[in-house]
Amino acid sequence: MSSILTNTGAMVALQTLKGINTNLAKTQDQISTGKSVNAAKDNAAVWAISKVMESDVTGFKAISDSLALGKSTVSLSSKAAESVASLLTEMKGKIVAAQEASADKTKIQTDIAALTKQIDSVVSAAQFNGLSLLSNRDSATTYALIKTTVTGTGSVNVLSSLDRSATGVASASIAVAKQDLGTQAAAAGGLTLAAAAFTAAGTATANGAALATYTVAGETATAGRNAAVMAGDGYSFDLTKFVGTNATATGTALYVARDGDTTTDIAKNLADTINFELKKQGLSTDFTITASGATFTVQNNTATALAAAAAGDATLTAGGKAGGGLALVAKIDVSTTNGAKAALSAIEGLIQTSIKASSSFGSAEGRIMIQTKFVGDLMDSMKAGIGSMVDADMEEASARLQALQVQQQLGIQALSIANQAPQNILSLFR
Template identity: 40%
Template sequence: MSSILTNTSAMVALQTMKSINTNLTKVQSEISTGKSVATARDNAAVWSISKVMESDVKGFKGISDSLSLGSSTLTVAREASEKIQGLLSDMKEKIVTAQGENVPREKLQTDINALRDQIAGIVGAAQFSGLNLISGTEDVKFLSSLDRSDAGVTTSDITVARQDMSTKAGVMGSGADGVSLNSNVQFAGATPVPGGTPTTVSKAGNNATVTIAGTFAAGNTADVTINGAQVSYAWQTGDTVDDIAAALSGAINGLGIQGVSAAAGAGGVITITSANAFEDVNVAAAASGGTAQVTALSADPSHVAGASGKIAERAEKIEFSNAANVNEGDGYSLSIDGKAYSYVAGKGETMEDVARGLKIAIDSGKVEGISTRVAFNDTSSKWELKVDFSGVKDDAAVTSRAVTVSGYSGGTASGGMFGLDSLDVTTKESARSALENIESMISRAIDAAAEFGSAQGRIDIQASFVTSLTDALTAGIGTLVDADMEEASARLQALQVQQQLGIQALSIANQQPQNLLALFR
């Protein structure tokens, strides 16, 4: 049936044209924007996912900037630490030279002071964007990642420990802000002296008693061996044990062993004394016919008479606990005649660091007659700080010094180069101490550079990962929302043809009412 009121063909053609135009508009939008999902209307689910991923990409770009800043900061700190290590090695060369007898000590001290000032300048200048990693003790965090989960988004950090290379002295804690650490330290010996309890260090050496006894006859001998050097006496007619002791004492003194002397007493007794500050002396005795024994040791009341014994070094030993942890702010102090010399531990330090730091503090005080040495006791598995007193040059009446070792938490840490300001080579004794202490400082500089290098490596690895992750996320977003331009081009051409055909179809449909008019002519 034909009607002039309803043109069904035109309606169909018009609907087709609208559909073609809608698809054509969509394809043209894809071509102009390059996206198949440009707005939430295109595909709400895909659009929302892509926008979350795009925000993460922007976040990771910020993280990449943070990591670049961290890497640059660590580069400055590492290079500064390496430079400081080099200057300390130069300083060591001067200190080694100062160990000689006929050397220009004042000139060497001037050179050392110049190197010290250069190190101080590096510590002050080694900052990047206002951040100095070789001054202070607080950890520094660099943003390293975004972590997305059902609970939300959180950030991750790479924590870098500062390596304090300053020369500042620490501040001991007190009862107001800390607790006693006296239980962690004591003077070791036959009768240990607990931390906080006064005692003395004496210039008197330790000794061993060798006793000659029994009946000797022709052909019999008595021998005494000291650190492998043996003296021997053959009995002669009429000799008593006192004669044998006197002869052996004279022979021992004739050996010229550093710090060792012998004196004969009544009853065949030989007292062998060692004034060696940091070395034990081995003593052995033997005899044929009569007897020769090491009957007593002044530093070991429990010694049982026998063929041998050991004269302990003169120095008193401060023993540090191998069970206690060392926390930042833990301070240990040695009072000498009422004046305290202290070291306060920094973050991550050990009892070895405490022992070496306290040694530096004592050496910096330049107390006449006091010398120190740090050693690890293999028997007790503990670190020890040995403190010796050799006397006062112009006052023989001073035979000892009063000392007290103590500890307290809650202090302010000493700088990593603590004691550098007081390195002194103007005397042979101070030059020897300086050589021991410069080794500790070089070790700290090496450790600092290694820590910074390790942290920089972690940051560089993370930066590379973040870059790769950002690229992967960007590619994923493209897969979700980018238009296939080849497909869009083909569809555009097809739709343009369909549009032209649709226009022709609509034109034909619109001519049908005109055809109906012909029936009434």
């Protein structure tokens, strides 16, 4: 049945043409943007995933910049530490020369003082964007009773990654341990923790062996103190009690704990200080200190008899200033024979300190370089993954465009034919 009121053929042709035009517009949009999913309406799930990944790529780009900055900072610090090691090696040569009885020790000491100033200059200049990894003497509020102590901050974190989980995103960092190659002297704190911070007992025997055990007191959970070792604690030993039968020592050996120190660190550094100070005074000594918990065992390994130790031979104070890692350099004085001998015993350990610092920076720099490459590869993989989800297949889009253009022409032709049907009805009434 034919009708002049309802043209079914034209309606079908029109709907078909509309569908073709919609698909054609979509294909043209894919070709112009290069994306098959350009908005949430195209595919909400894929679009949401791609946007999250794109945000992560942006974040990793910032991380790549952070790693580049961190690498530059660590590289600069490593080269500075190597320079300090070279200066200390040069200083060692002069100290060795000072061992000769006929050497002009005064002039050699002048050279050593100049090298010490150069070390300070290198350490002061080793900064990148205001950050120095060779000076670890930052101030920090440590306890309620102590306003400020100089204890060091331990390490610097270099932003290295983003870790995404079901609950959110967390940042990850590479910790670069700060080193201290300064020559600043330590300073004991003004707050005495106990009237007799150490209790001690010791004996002297005929062959010179003496053993003193010092137990830290006052390290209770009061005033914010809850550990055996606290940054800023000053451990002082009275050298007048560590004397031989035929010699008298003077002064005090001091070590101030810095952030991250253990009792083992304190024991080693304090023993080095004791040995250096006593050898400068002409005493043949070889002190070792071992630590077990809060107990220090002080042992003299030479054949020099010691006076018996007693309570009060050592003191413990809080709120001190940590000394530089090369604090003994500033105390080197080869103008005397005993001073030259003490310097020779100390310089090797100082060189090892600088080498250790350079090695630590080298390891950190290597890790940063590995992480930088990984982040670059990760960004490339994420970009490829995003592309596989949202990018248009241009070959397929090109073929579809040509097919749809032909369909559009045929649709227009079909609509034109359908619109001619009423004209055919008119011929029946002629």
